[in-house]
Amino acid sequence: xxxxxxxxxxxxxxxxxxxxxxxxxxxxxxxxxxxxxxxxxxxxxxxxxxxxxxxxxxxxxxxxxxxxxxxxxxxxxxxxxxxxxxxxxxxxxxxxxxxxxxxxxxxxxxxxxxxxxxxxxxxxxxxxxxxxxxxxxxxxxxxxxxxxxxxxxxxxxxxxxxxxxxxxxxxxxxxxxxxxxxxxxxxxxxxxxxxxxxxxxxxxxxxxxxxxxxxxxxxxxxxxxxxxxxxxxxxxxxxxxxxxxxxxxxxxxxxxxxxxxxxxxxxxxxxxxxxxxxxxxxxxxx
Numbered sequence: 001x002x003x004x005x006x007x008x009x010x011x012x013x014x015x016x017x018x019x020x021x022x023x024x025x026x027x028x029x030x031x032x033x034x035x036x037x038x039x040x041x042x043x044x045x046x047x048x049x050x051x052x053x054x055x056x057x058x059x060x061x062x063x064x065x066x067x068x069x070x071x072x073x074x075x076x077x078x079x080x081x082x083x084x085x086x087x088x089x090x091x092x093x094x095x096x097x098x099x100x101x102x103x104x105x106x107x108x109x110x111x112x113x114x115x116x117x118x119x120x121x122x123x124x125x126x127x128x129x130x131x132x133x134x135x136x137x138x139x140x141x142x143x144x145x146x147x148x149x150x151x152x153x154x155x156x157x158x159x160x161x162x163x164x165x166x167x168x169x170x171x172x173x174x175x176x177x178x179x180x181x182x183x184x185x186x187x188x189x190x191x192x193x194x195x196x197x198x199x200x201x202x203x204x205x206x207x208x209x210x211x212x213x214x215x216x217x218x219x220x221x222x223x224x225x226x227x228x229x230x231x232x233x234x235x236x237x238x239x240x241x242x243x244x245x246x247x248x249x250x251x252x253x254x255x256x257x258x259x260x261x262x263x264x265x266x267x268x269x270x271x272x273x274x275x276x277x278x279x280x281x282x283x284x285x286x
Contacts, residue, residue, distance in 0.1 A: 057093030153196030
């Protein structure tokens with residue numbers, strides 16, 4: 001198996017769970033690997049062992065990267081609205097890939113050396129997480145954090161209504177999201193909705209059957225799309241591929257074969273809560 005690309009994702013250390021969505025280890029085999037990065041709403045840190053680390057800013061569309069053969073990368077994906085301290089607002093980093101030395105200076109060299117000497121990728125990942133835990137204790141804008149939680153899929157939400165709930169004007173909410181997330185509330189909502197669809201697809205979830213739809217069309221409706229055509233347009237916008245191309249013609253896996261269950265766990269938990277409420281309402285109406 002040494003010659004085969006692999007990707008292992010896991011939850012972050014508990015101390016980082018409020019800011020880091022997931023961490024991972026990726027290994028390429030005997031050939032270069034074409035990686036399609038998709039918008040998640042957050043920034044990412046990529047640390048190739050023995051190479052130069054990078055920060056990937058919030059994405060609004062797909063980014064295709066060719067990872068050389070025999071490369072090991074450890075990484076961390078931050079939750080929307082959270083990020084390590086940076087010398088720029090996140091809206092200046094949208095769709096950007098920057099050398100981490102440009103942002104953190106000589107601190108990066110010490111961290112790179114420690115991770116290279118760790119012996120295994122697993123230990124290197126622990127070193128990275130320990131560094132994030134010690135060095136980056138910055139606070140999260142509580143209103144943006146509440147906005148991000150409200151914009152998760154399953155329950156359609158009007159952006160103006162959300163701003164009013166937060167006692168902000170729509171322009172104030174937009175400005176704070178651009179600074180702390182990198183994108184507007186509407187763009188974030190669309191990104192999280194698509195992430196919710198991917199979470200259902202990888203989990204092999206069964207559609208609830210609302211509006212009589214099942215399969216991919218049913219999952220699209222469950223997550224908040226008007227119909228399957230709406231999902232297809234958004235998938236093409238966010239990934240550059242149709243849903244069938246992205247998922248390999250099925251709704252129970254990604255074509256890449258990677259397991260993203262750790263990353264998608266919060267989306268599935270949110271769906272379970274909504275389904276429980278839906279079932280309760282059905283019982284009351286019976």
